[in-house]
Amino acid sequence: xxxxxxxxxxxxxxxxxxxxxxxxxxxxxxxxxxxxxxxxxxxxxxxxxxxxxxxxxxxxxxxxxxxxxxxxxxxxxxxxxxxxxxxxxxxxxxxxxxxxxxxxxxxxxxxxxxxxxxxxxxxxxxxxxxxxxxxxxxxxxxxxxxxx
Amino acid sequence: xxxxxxxxxxxxxxxxxxxxxxxxxxxxxxxxxxxxxxxxxxxxxxxxxxxxxxxxxxxxxxxxxxxxxxxxxxxxxxxxxxxxxxxxxxxxxxxxxxxxxxxxxxxxxxxxxxxxxxxxxxxxxxxxxxxxxxxxxxxxxxxxxxxx
Numbered sequence: 582x583x584x585x586x587x588x589x590x591x592x593x594x595x596x597x598x599x600x601x602x603x604x605x606x607x608x609x610x611x612x613x614x615x616x617x618x619x620x621x622x623x624x625x626x627x628x629x630x631x632x633x634x635x636x637x638x639x640x641x642x643x644x645x646x647x648x649x650x651x652x653x654x655x656x657x658x659x660x661x662x663x664x665x666x667x668x669x670x671x672x673x674x675x676x677x678x679x680x681x682x683x684x685x686x687x688x689x690x691x692x693x694x695x696x697x698x699x700x701x702x703x704x705x706x707x708x709x710x711x712x713x714x715x716x717x718x719x720x721x722x723x724x725x726x727x728x729x
Numbered sequence: 730x731x732x733x734x735x736x737x738x739x740x741x742x743x744x745x746x747x748x749x750x751x752x753x754x755x756x757x758x759x760x761x762x763x764x765x766x767x768x769x770x771x772x773x774x775x776x777x778x779x780x781x782x783x784x785x786x787x788x789x790x791x792x793x794x795x796x797x798x799x800x801x802x803x804x805x806x807x808x809x810x811x812x813x814x815x816x817x818x819x820x821x822x823x824x825x826x827x828x829x830x831x832x833x834x835x836x837x838x839x840x841x842x843x844x845x846x847x848x849x850x851x852x853x854x855x856x857x858x859x860x861x862x863x864x865x866x867x868x869x870x871x872x873x874x875x876x877x
């Protein structure tokens with residue numbers, strides 16, 4: 582499964598394929614697959630929850646390497662929203678993070694924006710911005726017209 | 730100044746012009762100009778620091794209206810980084826927020842990702858994701874090879 586997603590991302594898969602490969606890399610703690618998801622651009626950027634912004638592949642790689650040295654990250658993207666154009670896709674997901682505690686598995690929530698662009702190498706991640714989420718009010722959508 | 734930026738955004742300005750109009754709308758508490766920056770798409774989304782994700786123009790408008798009812802927001806974008814393609818522009822800025830306190834003006838910092846797409850109406854904002862920043866370590870760039 583991992584390998585097939587990875588290959589899909591490498592050989593012209595969609596933005597959705599690259600997103601799947603990104604979260605599989607997190608879940609597996611696979612630094613090679615993680616970095617293969619990113620575009621080869623100087624100004625790609627990544628913000629982990631509460632962290633500084635990381636600019637460029639070297640800074641992003643170093644942060645994921647440090648993260649994976651503590652183990653993999655059981656982050657599962659849910660409730661995807663997207664805005665797409667011909668060469669770009671902007672995704673927002675609510676990441677469910679599974680944490681093992683003395684009381685069993687607990688969940689934490691992260692709101693993440695992932696931006697993909699179609700490059701000469703195929704669809705690639707150019708930005709990941711994640712921040713602490715709130716499970717109780719995760720989303721306010723246009724359909725919730727409580728004010729009217 | 731406000732009006733000229735606003736017109737630029739309305740009549741085929743660049744992503745940079747729309748970003749300038751967005752921050753001017755925040756600083757002026759101008760809801761009409763704020764909403765004119767956004768694309769006419771169902772799944773546009775906005776995450777304010779620590780808040781839920783807001784999806785769609787109605788939810789986004791309601792949140793800015795509530796925000797502006799307490800006054801304008803003195804947010805100034807600094808240290809812009811961007812990744813651009815033909816029809817999309819992904820910006821990351823460090824927003825300096827000026828706060829008036831008994832001890833004078835204090836600064837808070839926010840990390841924000843702004844994504845623009847070229848629509849039939851011109852360049853428009855499709856996503857704004859802001860989260861609390863840390864002024865002391867605002868950015869780790871690829872050039873800071875402290876690990877090597």
